[in-house]
Amino acid sequence: MKNISFRQLRSLLAIETHGKIVEAAKVLGLTAPAVTLQLKQLEAEAGVQLFERMAHGMYPTEAGRAVLSAARDIEDRLQLLGDEINAFKGVKRGRIAVGAVSTVRYFASAMQNAFAAEFPDIDLDLIIDRRTETIERLKNRTIDIALVGRPPRDISVRAAIFGEHSLVVVAPPHHPLVGQHGISKADIAGEHFIVRGSGSSTRIWFERFMAEIPGRAAGPNTEMELVEDIKRAVMADTGLAFLAAHSVAEEVQAGKIAILDVAGLPIRRQWFAVSRTDRAMTPVMTAFQEFLTRHSGQFLPEALPA
Template structure:
């Protein structure tokens, strides 16, 4: 190893990461509560130790050099290992402390905070960083190793992933109380062929599950209206736009209030499972290990938490 690399400090790496994140020396200075000359000095020292320039300007925009990309990956690994060390030391002292980085698909965003609150009752010194996004972006985040754990349905089979199901995700049909199908009993799925059906965007786990289900049942929907999220589908049904096929957890508050009704299709709900997912071979932090153990071992508590999102 080059002796010059041993002279790098954690403070220098923090400043470097701030510049990479903001792509600006002045914004990095604000974020770090430093002066801009102090930031410039730290970066110059790092460049001397690395032996290569870290940033270059093209026009007025700051870009990372190849050396900076390599240094950024190494610095993230260093800080991740320090976070893990902090958690391990806390565990040895009889407590668990650290940050859980969690990404979830939008269909489970309503339940997730309640899961985290229950987990934090057991480990009060744990904090969370939660990202709610689409299935395609969650898959990309898994590939980029940006999170400790991901919660999603329909885990892709062509990726090197470890996962386990921890909760049923019932998909139901809902509509405005004034909808023509409201109040009818034991409806056949073919009744939807003459109705406007609200659907999720391509790449959504719910969309994939529903499309595969109707294909298996040989149901051909004629009037489709695409929505960008589960929440927009629920509100589309509230507005009377059509029938929405959504997670029961997302629609439950409106079903209880009577603003929506659950349509009585004999072949619904469509059951899928929410799964806890991480990259195969990933070095999990003690906090991530504890959270996965919570989901595995506390199934009764998890189901109880989920019941508040079921209309009954």
């Protein structure tokens, strides 16, 4: 494998991304025969077939996936080298891909605006999605940093705390429990709850919080994936909800939702900026992580009982 070139590896990555040699050639600015030749040369060097040629496109073989993984590692290292050279020059410019769980959307704009003002030469690509998809992107190296409420346990990561968030029980403003103090878990055990999906952190913490009430975590509940749908259901008097306080800050301020004073709440949790330990921190990644630590208070809203 000593004769493999960067050009061949980039062609291989382009074929994987676009699924067809013709499309890969367009992106690379080459002809289709040239890309085909590079693939054949790479397969000859490896001594194995790297792609299956199907009617609907090109699909990597098991050997192909191994070579693609090495190609991505090399691309990452070259990107890191470029960032390191820029750092030696005193340049803070480049691009960073950040994945974030869905509740980050409630402070995403403020965070992006503040970062852009401090680092105008760094392009921040922010992808907001469910936790499962965000962690999968981190595993697949399609993002540099993930913003999550708890670090994953199935891959080795470095995790930097950049702020806190609180978990609370919310209700429609006219609910009988609104205004009462020291509400017990037993008092809310019979209430209908609208809960997040089973993979979300708020769902996990709701189940932990209600664990001492036998069978309560299992129902009566209505499951909704989106926080916005849950908030609308609460405002429509469909039930109570267990949510991050910052996700309801606007509705609480407007008097559309109330936070109940439940004993043992709020549960204070931390925000983490997570990156893979098998990847060196680039200057751009370091700049973003340090920015979060310094300025999180500027864009992390809060809403707590009076």
